[in-house]
Amino acid sequence: MKNGLQMNFDMALAGVRETGVYQEGLIAAKEKLHSGKTDFTGWVDLPSEYNREEIRRIAETAEEIRGKCSAFIVIGIGGSYLGARAAVEMLSHSFAREIGKAGAPKIYFAGMNISGTYHAELMDTIEREEVCLCVISKSGTTTECSIAFALLKDALIKKYGKEEAARRIYAVTDAKRGVLREETDREGYTSFVVPDDIGGRYSVLTPVGLLPIAAAGIQIEEMLEGAREAQASAELMETAETYAATRNALFNKGKVIEIFEAYEPRLQYFTEWLKQLFGESEGKDGRGLFPAALQLSTDLHSMGQFLQQGNPIFFETVLNVKNPPKDVTVPEDAGALLAGKSMNQVNQAAVAGVMEAHRKAGVPILKLDLPELSPRIFGQLVYFFETACGLSGYLMGVDPFNQPGVESYKEEMRAELSRL
Ligand code: PA5
Numbered sequence: 182m183k184n185g186l187q188m189n190f191d192m193a194l195a196g197v198r199e200t201g202v203y204q205e206g207l208i209a210a211k212e213k214l215h216s217g218k219t220d221f222t223g224w225v226d227l228p229s230e231y232n233r234e235e236i237r238r239i240a241e242t243a244e245e246i247r248g249k250c251s252a253f254i255v256i257g258i259g260g261s262y263l264g265a266r267a268a269v270e271m272l273s274h275s276f277a278r279e280i281g282k283a284g285a286p287k288i289y290f291a292g293m294n295i296s297g298t299y300h301a302e303l304m305d306t307i308e309r310e311e312v313c314l315c316v317i318s319k320s321g322t323t324t325e326c327s328i329a330f331a332l333l334k335d336a337l338i339k340k341y342g343k344e345e346a347a348r349r350i351y352a353v354t355d356a357k358r359g360v361l362r363e364e365t366d367r368e369g370y371t372s373f374v375v376p377d378d379i380g381g382r383y384s385v386l387t388p389v390g391l392l393p394i395a396a397a398g399i400q401i402e403e404m405l406e407g408a409r410e411a412q413a414s415a416e417l418m419e420t421a422e423t424y425a426a427t428r429n430a431l432f433n434k435g436k437v438i439e440i441f442e443a444y445e446p447r448l449q450y451f452t453e454w455l456k457q458l459f460g461e462s463e464g465k466d467g468r469g470l471f472p473a474a475l476q477l478s479t480d481l482h483s484m485g486q487f488l489q490q491g492n493p494i495f496f497e498t499v500l501n502v503k504n505p506p507k508d509v510t511v512p513e514d515a516g517a518l519l520a521g522k523s524m525n526q527v528n529q530a531a532v533a534g535v536m537e538a539h540r541k542a543g544v545p546i547l548k549l550d551l552p553e554l555s556p557r558i559f560g561q562l563v564y565f566f567e568t569a570c571g572l573s574g575y576l577m578g579v580d581p582f583n584q585p586g587v588e589s590y591k592e593e594m595r596a597e598l599s600r601l
Contacts, residue, residue, distance in 0.1 A: 186410060186411065186414055186416075186417055186561055187551075187552040187553075187558070188417070188549060188550065188551055188552070188558070188561060188562075188565070189549070189550040190420050190423075190424060190547065190548070190549045190550075191547070191548045191549075191550070192423060192424065192427050192547050194536070194540055194545065194546040194547070194548070195427050195430075195431065195496065195545045195546065195547050196431075196545045197426075197427045197430040197431060197545070199430075200423060200426035200427060200430060202430075203425075203426035203429060203430070203576055206575065206576045207422050207425070207426065207572060207576065209575070210425075210571070210572045210575035210576060211422075211572070213575060214568070214571050214572070214575075219582070220378070220582060220583075221378060221379060221380045221383070221582035221583070222378065222571070222582065223376050223377075223378030223379040224379050224383040224384070224386070224567055225568075225571075226412075227379070227386055227387070227408070228386065228405055228408035228409035228411070228412045228560070228564060229409055229412055229413070231386070231405060235373070235388065236391070236401065236402065236405065238373075239373065239388060239391050239392050239395050239401065240395055240401065240402075242351065242371055242373075242392065242395075242396075243392065243395030243396045243398075246286065246313050246315075246351065246396045247284055247285060247286060247396060247398065248284070249311065249313060249349070250286045250310070250311045250312055250313035250349065251281075251286055251287065251310045251311045251312075252286055252287050252289060252306075252307045252310035252311065252312045252313075253286040253287070253288050253289070253312075253313050253314075253315065253393070253396050253397075254289045254290070254291050254303070254307065254312065254313070254314050254315065254333060255288065255289070255290050255291070255315045255317065255393045256290075256291045256292035256314060256315065256316045256317065256318075256326055256329045256330050256333065257290075257292055257293065257316070257317035257318060257326055257389075258292055258293045258323055258325045258326055259293075259323075259381055259382070259457060259461075259587075260319075260380060260381015260382040260383075260384055260389070260457065260461075261317040261318055261319065261323075261326070261353075261375075261381055261384070261389055262290065262292075262293045262317070263382075263385075263450065263453055263454040263457050264382075264384065264385025264386075264389065264390040264454055264563075265317075265385065265389070265390045265392075265393040265394055266290055266450045266453070266454075267385070267450040267451040267453065267454040267559075268385065268390060268394045268397075268399060268404070268556075268559055269288050269393065269394060269397045269399070269450075270447055270448075270449065270450040270451075271447050271448060271450070271451055271554055271559060272394075272397075272399045272447075272554060272555070272556060272559065273288075273397055273398075273399070273447075275446065275447060285397075285398050286313070286396065286397075287310070288393065288396070288397050289303060289306070289307065291303055291329040291333060292316075292323075292325045292326040292327075292328070292329030292330065293325060294325060295324070295325055295328065300328075300329060300332055304332070304333070304336055312333075312336075312337060312340070312349065313349045313350070313351065314330070314333050314334065314337060314349060314350045314351065315350075315351045315352075315353070315392060315393055315396070316330045316350065316351070316352050316353070316354075316361065317352075317353040317354070317375075317389055317392075317393075318330075318353075318354055318359075318361050319354060319355055319359075319375040319381060319389075320355070320359055320361075321354050321355065321358075321359030321360045321361030321362060321364075322359065322360060322361075324591070324594065330361075334346065334350065337349055337350070347368045347369055347370060350368070350370045350371075351370060351371050351372070351373075351392065352364075352365040352370045352371070352372040352373075353372065353373045353374070353375060353388045353389055353392055354372065354374070354375060355374070355375055355377075356374045356375075356377070373388035373392055374388065375387065375388070375389055380582055380583075380584070382454075382457050382458045382461050382462065383458075383567055383582075385454070385563055386404065386405060386408055386560070386563060386564075391404075399556055400556045401556070403555070403556035403557045403560070404556040404557065404559055404560040404563075405560055406557060406560065407555075407556065407557035407558060407559060407560025407561040407562075407564075408560035408561065408563060408564040409560075410557070410560075410561060411560065411561040411562075411564035411565050411568075412564055417561070417565060418568060420565070421565055421568040421569040421572060422569075422572055424547070424569045424573075425569045425570075425572035425573035425576055426576065427547065428470060428496075428573055429573060429576045429577060431470075431496050431545055432470050432577070435494060436470075436493075436494060436495060436496045436545060437470060437471060437494050437495075438470065438471045438472075438473055438494055438495035438496075439459065439470045439471070439472050439473070439495070439496060439497075439498055440473045440474065440475055440488075440495050440496070440497050440498070441455050441456070441472065441473070441474045441475075441498050441500060442474070442475050442476075442477050442497055442498065442499045442500065443474070443475075443476055443477065443500045444477050444478065444499075444500075444501060444502070444528055444531065444532055445500075445502045445505055445554070446476060446479075447554060448476075448500055448502070448554075449474075449476055451500070451559075451562070452474035452476075452500070453474065455472060455474065455566060456472045456473070456474055458472075458566060458567065458570050459472040459570055459573075460472050461584050461587070462570050462571070462573075462574045462579075462581040462582070463570070463573065463574050463577055463579055463581065464586075465579050465580070465583075465584075465585065465586060466578070466579050468577055468578065468579055469577065469579065470577075473495070475488075477531070477532075477535065478528075478531050478535070481535065488539060488542075488544065489538060489539065489542050490542065493543060493544070495544070496544065496545035496546065496547070497539065497544055497545070497546045497547070498546075498547045498548075498549065499532065499536065499546065499547065499548040499549065500549055500551065501529075501532050501548055501549065501550050501551065502551050502553065502554060503550050503551065503552050503553070504552060504553045505525055505528075505553075505554065506553070506554055508523045508524060508525045509523070509524050510522070510523055510524075511523070511524060511527065536548065
């Protein structure tokens with residue numbers, strides 16, 4: 182199926198012949214999305230209505246950060262982490278941190294786990310760097326984020342003194358509420374606001390994602406332009422509807438797991454972002470497709486057996502990059518079958534071969550071809566999947582924009598902590 186942009190989503194191998202049964206549901210779902218009255222749907226019109234002044238300020242702040250630090254540490258978790266990491270990893274050199282580049286800070290992430298080892302080793306790693314922190318938390322009270330921020334802020338104050346440390350801290354948080362907002366206002370950190378009407382997993386095109394993405398040197402205006410193109414493309418939005426209906430049809434046929442498969446390692450965190458988007462949106466009221474991710478061909482050597490012959494409770498959504506950013510030619514030594522071919526050609530042969538083997542095994546397969554990895558395509562993808570997820574959640578009979586279950590573990594953990 183062509184979609185008017187450069188992406189092509191082929192659902193012919195999904196084995197779903199008829200999605201007409203979902204038409205009424207889709208009409209109702211679209212109404213809810215576009216009514217302007219549904220909570221947490223601020224992302225729907227964001228690409229065409231974003232605040233240009235804020236984007237200019239983000240770009241300026243990113244330039245300041247790039248001029249000031251050699252290590253930029255982004256502190257956040259879940260919706261305050263995955264979108265930025267997905268973009269940074271998709272659109273940066275695979276070894277950006279190792280090779281370093283003048284005027285381009287190495288981007289590190291913190292506060293997305295509670296590992297003392299990870300954070301101790303991060304502190305070792307940045308010891309000789311010029312450091313800036315970006316703390317991102319809507320609530321300002323998330324444990325993982327609070328610990329990492331306290332730790333890194335402490336190190337920053339020891340290194341630079343309180344005043345200069347404050348000039349090196351950037352905060353993205355609620356406009357009015359929460360301890361992080363209070364501290365930000367008190368200490369005078371440069372700050373941006375997490376919009377009230379956009380939930381964490383839909384927030385990558387707000388300052389939550391855009392500040393770290395811009396600090397990594399990625400063109401955020403192009404990204405927003407891509408999202409706007411997606412929003413304006415009737416054909417792409419129709420494709421999102423077909424995808425939403427197809428995954429519901431598969432779910433109702435007992436395919437309860439959707440495996441997102443990427444053949445480019447740079448897409449690993451995009452698939453992590455997809456896991457949160459779909460998992461948190463649909464996994465409620467005892468329902469929901471379980472979103473999983475595999476990196477191929479790597480995982481064929483661990484999970485390939487299951488995919489070929491295991492419990493057939495899943496379908497595959499392949500993310501295939503037609504023109505990856507770089508390529509190499511396979512040398513003679515690799516043998517006659519491979520020699521002289523480009524590595525990307527071999528990767529494409531893997532995509533086609535794996536799909537054919539899985540098709541023969543009866544696995545339903547959807548394949549999304551991306552023309553390239555660029556900010557514009559990232560923006561298109563984000564808007565496409567956000568829309569599909571909202572529609573799909575409604576078809577599934579859940580509210581795709583709340584997350585009532587997220588708090589439970591936090592309460593139990595606080596109880597454990599108070600017993601320590
Ligand atoms: O989507 C969500 O609600 C979560 O993933 C949150 O984004 C995550 O728990 C972080 O919350 P906060 O931004 O309040 O620190």
